Amino acid sequence: xxxxxxxxxxxxxxxxxxxxxxxxxxxxxxxxxxxxxxxxxxxxxxxxxxxxxxxxxxxxxxxxxxxxxxxxxxxxxxxxxxxxxxxxxxxxxxxxxxxxxxxxxxxxxxxxxxxxxxx
Numbered sequence: 354x355x356x357x358x359x360x361x362x363x364x365x366x367x368x369x370x371x372x373x374x375x376x377x378x379x380x381x382x383x384x385x386x387x388x389x390x391x392x393x394x395x396x397x398x399x400x401x402x403x404x405x406x407x408x409x410x411x412x413x414x415x416x417x418x419x420x421x422x423x424x425x426x427x428x429x430x431x432x433x434x435x436x437x438x439x440x441x442x443x444x445x446x447x448x449x450x451x452x453x454x455x456x457x458x459x460x461x462x463x464x465x466x467x468x469x470x471x472x
Contacts, residue, residue: 381458382409385430386466387419393469394422397430404469412457424471430462 387404417430438459441450453459
């Protein structure tokens with residue numbers, strides 16, 4: 354009986370350490386809040402959106418450019434390392450940090466609130 358409990362406990366611990374913290378906590382997508390006092394057409398990587406809106410972007414290992422069509426305003430969505438990614442490094446989760454890197458969950462975009470009003 355003790356052996357079964359020990360093996361079960363080890364399996365739980367292994368499963369927790371074998372997944373990426375950022376993948377579990379923040380996922381493979383990120384929501385960006387586009388705010389505007391009046392409707393604006395916004396393009397991000399060839400995808401067109403009508404602001405105001407909350408858009409969901411796949412996380413990638415690259416910066417993205419947001420363009421407001423009405424006034425050709427450009428905003429750089431800069432990739433940054435997701436803070437939860439460092440949790441894997443601190444606890445020695447080489448497997449978890451590798452998963453975060455492979456799934457691109459280690460990245461996030463800033464800013465995540467963008468005023469797309471033309472001024």
